[in-house]
Amino acid sequence: MKIVxxxxxxxxxxxxFWNWANxxxxxxxxxxxxxxxxTVYLIEEDFFDVEPLLEKHFKKIFKQELSMITEDPxxxxxxxxxxxxxxxxSVDYGAxxxxxxxxxxxxxxx
Numbered sequence: 001m002k003i004v005x006x007x008x009x010x011x012x013x014x015x016x017f018w019n020w021a022n023x024x025x026x027x028x029x030x031x032x033x034x035x036x037x038x039t040v041y042l043i044e045e046d047f048f049d050v051e052p053l054l055e056k057h058f059k060k061i062f063k064q065e066l067s068m069i070t071e072d073p074x075x076x077x078x079x080x081x082x083x084x085x086x087x088x089x090s091v092d093y094g095a096x097x098x099x100x101x102x103x104x105x106x107x108x109x110x
Contacts, residue, residue, distance in 0.1 A: 004097040004105070005045045009053070011061055012038035017088040020077065021069045039065065042097070050093045058085045064110070065089065 013021070015032040022029050030036060041061055043053050062085050066076045077084065099105060 002099040004042075004099050006042040006097050007045050007047055007095040008093060008097055009041045009043055009050075009057075009061070010038040010092040011041065011065060012036070012090045012092075013065070014088055014090055017065070020088075024070050024075055038092070039068075043093075045095060047095065050091070053093075054085075054091065055082060058082055061085075062088070 013030075013032065013036065018030045018032055041057070043057070047053055059080055062080050063076070065088075070076075
């Protein structure tokens with residue numbers, strides 16, 4: 001087992017996100033009570049307050065979450081603010097990441 005030099009944010013959609021997503025794509029209708037896994041974003045390892053990290057990264061995260069529903073920015077909300085982000089997503093965070101696999105980590109640009 002290896003310790004990875006990153007902390008993490010886990011982002012889970014709230015009902016406001018699903019209301020928007022269900023208007024964009026009606027193939028599968030979701031709500032916040034469905035067992036939809038969150039998305040994990042790796043962040044700096046040592047942090048004392050999550051608020052500055054959210055302020056720094058929320059727009060990138062918001063756009064990534066929107067792009068998983070549609071890559072057309074014309075269909076995205078016009079306003080992407082921190083308040084909007086907090087209404088659309090719940091955030092969990094932590095500073096310890098362990099890699100249980102024997103193979104090396106790999107990364108690709110998203």
